[in-house]
Amino acid sequence: MCEWIYAGTVKEPFSSVWTREGRPAKSPGxxxxxxxxxxxxxxxxxxVDALSMRRLGAKLGSGATSLYWHIAHKDELMELxxxxxxxxxDLPDPEVTSWEDMASILAYGLRAAFVGHPWVIPLVGTMPSLGPxxxxxxxxxxxxxxxxxxxxxxxDYAVSTLLAFVLGWTGPELAWRSTLANSGMSGEELDAAMMKTVRQAARNHPDILERFDDYRVKDPDVVRxxxxxxxLTCLLDxxxxxxxxxRDRAGAGIPDTASDAASGVTSDTDRAPRT
Amino acid sequence: MCEWIYAGTVKEPFSSVWTREGRPAKSPGxxxxxxxxxxxxxxxxxxVDALSMRRLGAKLGSGATSLYWHIAHKDELMELxxxxxxxxxDLPDPEVTSWEDMASILAYGLRAAFVGHPWVIPLVGTMPSLGPxxxxxxxxxxxxxxxxxxxxxxxDYAVSTLLAFVLGWTGPELAWRSTLANSGMSGEELDAAMMKTVRQAARNHPDILERFDDYRVKDPDVVRxxxxxxxLTCLLDxxxxxxxxxRDRAGAGIPDTASDAASGVTSDTDRAPRT
DNA sequence: ATGGAAATCGAACAGTGTGCGAGTGGATTT
DNA sequence: AAATCCACTCGCACACTGTTCGATTTCCAT
Structure with a gap:
């Protein structure tokens, strides 16, 4: 039950839909x-709240429990x-595309995918993405x-960083977006209510208020x-x-070693013994 | 129920714990x-799965529904x-700290906070952070x-980008971490199982496999x-x-205008009419 | 036609968040 | 001292959740 949010106990070690073979699927049903x-x-x-097994079964014209023949539990469905x-x-051919174009296309494309399916955000922060x-x-x-x-x-760090930025950016953005969308208001009404709320929440932080006043006249989508x-530009730089x-290292024939540059502030996880 | 994951319907427009005055709280209970x-x-x-209102009430020695006097619904509790x-x-005094140190301290501090309370990740991607x-x-x-x-x-973009990176980075990291931690294994057992799973999931992608082989000999915490x-270094650059x-603009007396440079690939949200 | 496997399904269980109305206790007013 | 009020607690009930189990159906190979 809602276990996919932050898995409490996992049935099998590293069980994932992707590691198990699917059902033969030769049935017409x-x-x-x-x-x-x-x-x-x-x-x-x-x-997400609307997705229950019973509901899903009903949509497919079958009983809720029938689904469990094809899927182990709801978490698996979420992985899928x-x-x-x-x-x-969709990305272009990496052999004929510059890495910068590739990065931009990924960033915008992934953001669009997240925006189109906002329910996926909590999942990404919850279960490893191992699907094809x-x-x-x-x-x-x-x-x-x-x-x-x-x-x-x-x-690898580079690719991970890029993905992290997109995910971390889109999450809060969608939080705002859905809160706005579900408020049932629109236009100036919405704008006024939002400003009132934010103003109250930030009443002790004049600098933040200043920022919000700047934005109010602009289309929030455009600002975002x-x-x-x-x-993205920062990251690419x-x-x-x-x-x-x-390239310098490669030219000089120096092998890549992970630079030990995690200097300055360290969290408790930083100083584990180096192997 | 579980509405805070992706709010379906919000009771009042922009209702948030922070916009409402709390209870007087003069009671001894x-x-x-x-x-x-x-x-x-x-x-x-x-x-998260362990946190139910009944359970929480029990821990406090009171009935579950008593909580609803102090808190409107579970979502509010989650906001809190x-x-x-x-x-x-905790951050140092911004008046005597360089922006780069400030950024590093925030990044590492926030990451540590997330790691210490992993259940917060889905929340951040779900409801706006308006708390004090x-x-x-x-x-x-x-x-x-x-x-x-x-x-x-x-x-503002700079601060948002920094926060986005930390959040987006920590989410998937914790997804892995918790999956590992809950597998009930440890040491080489765990390592072997993980490699088997990942290897199977990535069986058609030799380049990814190569990466994982690189990591296997190192402490994953250190690699992370x-x-x-x-x-973080990329971002700071x-x-x-x-x-x-x-600084250049300020020196030349040119006013700041949001550069219209969202060129190249655009999502459906990019080209909203400019006001 | 028949045995067996594949697939579907209903009933039931333990659990969830929360609305409602009845109750409690202590302070304030008459 | 009695009555009133209000902050607060709580048990019951409702509709709903994911999932288990055993019985039942459907389908294909022999």
């Missing part, structure tokens, strides 16, 4: 694909629909970055898009620097 | 603080505990960045810390560039 498709329709139309979202972002579509995405990005000259350890682009370092 | 504290203990000890997590990260601690955090960061020379629109630092632009 239910199939895993149909179930996933129907689940996504419910999710997109009415959000999550990967389906990753499948929505997620794998394909990572693989293409790795190929593009490798072709550009990124060498092994930084290569510009801000997203700003962050940083990655360019790292790429240059990689 | 339950108080909002006690409830929040107890909730956090349960969450930290056993995760979420802000409590933000309160765990979140506000205080943003306010301090804005002050530090402003003092460094960031000017108005990029100022290094990778996090890598991403990018922000440094933006800061220089801000």
């Amino acid at each position: 239910l199939s895993r694909d149909q179930i996933v498709r129907a689940a996504m329709e419910i999710l997109d139309a009415e959000g 629909v999550m990967d389906e979202v990753y499948g929505k972002v 579509n997620a794998m394909r995405m990572s693989s293409l990005m790795l190929r593009a970055f490798e072709r550009a000259g990124f060498t092994s350890p930084p290569l 898009a510009i801000a997203f682009d700003f962050g 940083g990655l360019r620097v790292r790429l240059a370092e990689c | 339950l108080s909002r603080d006690q409830i929040v504290r107890a909730a956090m203990e349960i969450l930290d000890a056993e995760g 505990v979420m802000d409590e997590v933000y309160g765990k990260v 601690n979140a506000m205080r955090m943003s306010s301090l960061m804005l002050r530090a960045f402003e003092r460094a020379g960031f000017t108005s629109p990029p100022l 810390a290094i990778a996090f630092d890598f991403g 990018g922000l440094r560039v933006r800061l220089a632009e801000c």
Whole structure:
């Protein structure tokens, strides 16, 4: 029950839909694909709360418990629909696309996918993405970055950082968006109510209030898009620097070693013994 | 029920704990603080699934429904505990700290807070962070960045980008971490099982497999810390560039306008009419 | 046609968040 | 001292959840 949010106990170690073979699926009735498709329709139309096994069964014209023949538990279903979202972002051929274009396309594409299926956000922060579509995405990005000259350890860090930015950006953005959308208001009404709320919440922080006043006259969607682009540009600038370092090292014949540069502030997890 | 994951319908427009005055709290019995504290203990000890109103009431020695006098619904409780997590990260005085140190301290501190209370991740991607601690955090960061020379629109984008990176990074990291922790295995057993699973999931992507082989010999915590630092460094490099632009503009007396540079790939939300 | 496997289904269980109305206790007013 | 009021607690009930189990149906290979 809601276990996928933050798994309490996992049935088998590392059990995942992807590690187990699916049912033969030779029957004319239910199939895993149909179930996933129907689940996504419910999710997109009415959000996570609307997706119950009974409801899903009803939509498919069958009993709720019949689903459990094709799917072990609801978590698995969630893994499947999550990967389906990753499948929505399509990337160009990494062999003929610059790593920067690749990164931009991924960022915008993934953001669009998340915006189109907002219910996926809590899932991404909850269960590892091991589905074929997620794998394909990572693989293409790795190929593009490798072709550009990124060498092994930084290569993965670079891709991970990019994904982290998109995810971390889109989450709060969608939190706002859905809160607004579900308020039942629109236009100036909404604007006024929002300002009142934010103003009250930030009443002790004049600098924050100032920011909000700046935004009020602009279309929030446009502001968000510009801000997203700003962050992406920052990241690309940083990655360019790292790429240059990689190329220098490769040119000088120095092997890549993870730089021990985690200096300054450290969390409790930073100083584990190095092997 | 579970509505806070992706709010289906909100009772009042923009209702939030923070916009409403709390109860007088002059009673000797339950108080909002006690409830929040107890909730956090349960969450930290056993995760989100363990936190039910009945359970929480029992821990406080009172009936489950008594809680509803102090708290409107469970979502509100979640807002409260979420802000409590933000309160765990403490920042230095922005007037005497460089913006770069400030950014690093925030990044590592926030990551540590998330790692210490993993159940907060889905919340952050779900409801807007309007609590006093979140506000205080943003306010301090804005002050530090402003003092460094960031000017108005990029100022906010910079802070948002930093937060997005930390959140987006920590989410998947914790997904892995909890999956591992709950597998009930440890040491080599765990390592072997994980590799088997990942290998199977990535069986069609040799480049990904190659990465995992690289990591296997190292302490995953250390690798994660290094990778996090890598991403943070990238971001700071990018922000440094933006800061220089801000200073140039300020020196030339050019007013800040949001650059219309969201070029290239666009999502459906990018091209809303400009006001 | 028949045995067996594949698939479906209904009933039931333990659990969830929360609305409602009846109750409690202590302070304030008459 | 008695009555009133209000903050607060609580048990019951409702509709709903994911999932188990055993019985039942459906279908294919022999």
